[in-house]
Amino acid sequence: MIGGLALYLTMSVMRTAIFSAKFEYLDEMREFAGQAAQDAGLSVEQVYAVKLAVDEACTNIIEHAYGVEIGGDIECTCMADRTCIKIILRDHGKQFDPTLAPDPDLTLELENRPIGGLGVFLMKTLMDEIHYEALGESGNLLTMVKCRGKAK
Amino acid sequence: MEITKQEFKHCDLIAVKGRVDSFTASQLAEAFEASHKNNQFKIVLDMQDLNYMSSAGFRALLVAQRTCKRYNRGEVILSSVPKQIKESFELTGFTPLFKFFDNTTEAVGSF
Numbered sequence: 001m002i003g004g005l006a007l008y009l010t011m012s013v014m015r016t017a018i019f020s021a022k023f024e025y026l027d028e029m030r031e032f033a034g035q036a037a038q039d040a041g042l043s044v045e046q047v048y049a050v051k052l053a054v055d056e057a058c059t060n061i062i063e064h065a066y067g068v069e070i071g072g073d074i075e076c077t078c079m080a081d082r083t084c085i086k087i088i089l090r091d092h093g094k095q096f097d098p099t100l101a102p103d104p105d106l107t108l109e110l111e112n113r114p115i116g117g118l119g120v121f122l123m124k125t126l127m128d129e130i131h132y133e134a135l136g137e138s139g140n141l142l143t144m145v146k147c148r149g150k151a152k
Numbered sequence: 153m154e155i156t157k158q159e160f161k162h163c164d165l166i167a168v169k170g171r172v173d174s175f176t177a178s179q180l181a182e183a184f185e186a187s188h189k190n191n192q193f194k195i196v197l198d199m200q201d202l203n204y205m206s207s208a209g210f211r212a213l214l215v216a217q218r219t220c221k222r223y224n225r226g227e228v229i230l231s232s233v234p235k236q237i238k239e240s241f242e243l244t245g246f247t248p249l250f251k252f253f254d255n256t257t258e259a260v261g262s263f
Contacts, residue, residue, distance in 0.1 A: 023175035048236050055206045059174045106245025110221065113214060118207035118244055125243055
């Protein structure tokens with residue numbers, strides 16, 4: 001019996017783009033991340049989830065790290081292998097940890113529903129993992145992961 | 153994103169096409185506000201050609217629904233919500249806040 005040789009071929013692709021931190025570029029940010037998710041073999045629903053999560057994360061960076069009037073840059077890196085996509089968002093704004101936001105109470109009736117908090121909640125729910133890291137003097141690093149195999 | 157409006161005797165029919173996010177959501181909010189200024193609080197929102205909606209859009213819907221339902225003068229009814237966006241309604245817990253119809257004829261007729 002001849003022993004078998006297992007050969008693992010791991011291919012991972014990394015793409016980085018820098019976006020101006022303005023709402024008018026949310027579409028481009030979504031497309032960039034969505035394309036990477038598609039190339040990683042995620043399903044149609046999962047690609048939508050990635051686009052939505054990136055949108056919500058970038059919206060928070062624009063609103064809280066930079067300020068809508070001020071702007072700045074958002075650096076987006078997408079790393080995909082055969083099972084997962086990892087998206088890293090880096091900015092140079094004020095330190096702001098979106099993972100600290102409490103989940104909104106979704107059982108409240110119409111009049112008492114909170115207006116805020118939905119975006120971060122969506123981001124956390126749609127992605128498999130989210131990690132936040134404050135960067136040195138200023139800036140934030142947000143890492144989000146979504147994997148093919150999971151049901152979400 | 154494109155918004156069109158048809159005014160009927162009993163309600164306004166607003167159709168939203170394309171993508172609603174933090175850049176475009178204010179246009180949707182303005183469409184609702186224009187109806188309110190005209191004293192129209194019974195509104196059907198046709199979402200058939202809506203491809204994408206973020207929390208900014210949900211927020212606009214929440215505000216509009218509150219205004220319409222206040223004093224029992226009307227409500228926002230949703231028609232032809234695409235599957236992906238209906239899932240977002242589920243995730244955000246927004247499903248119980250609205251009535252859903254499969255087409256605008258039924259939705260408009262329900263007022």
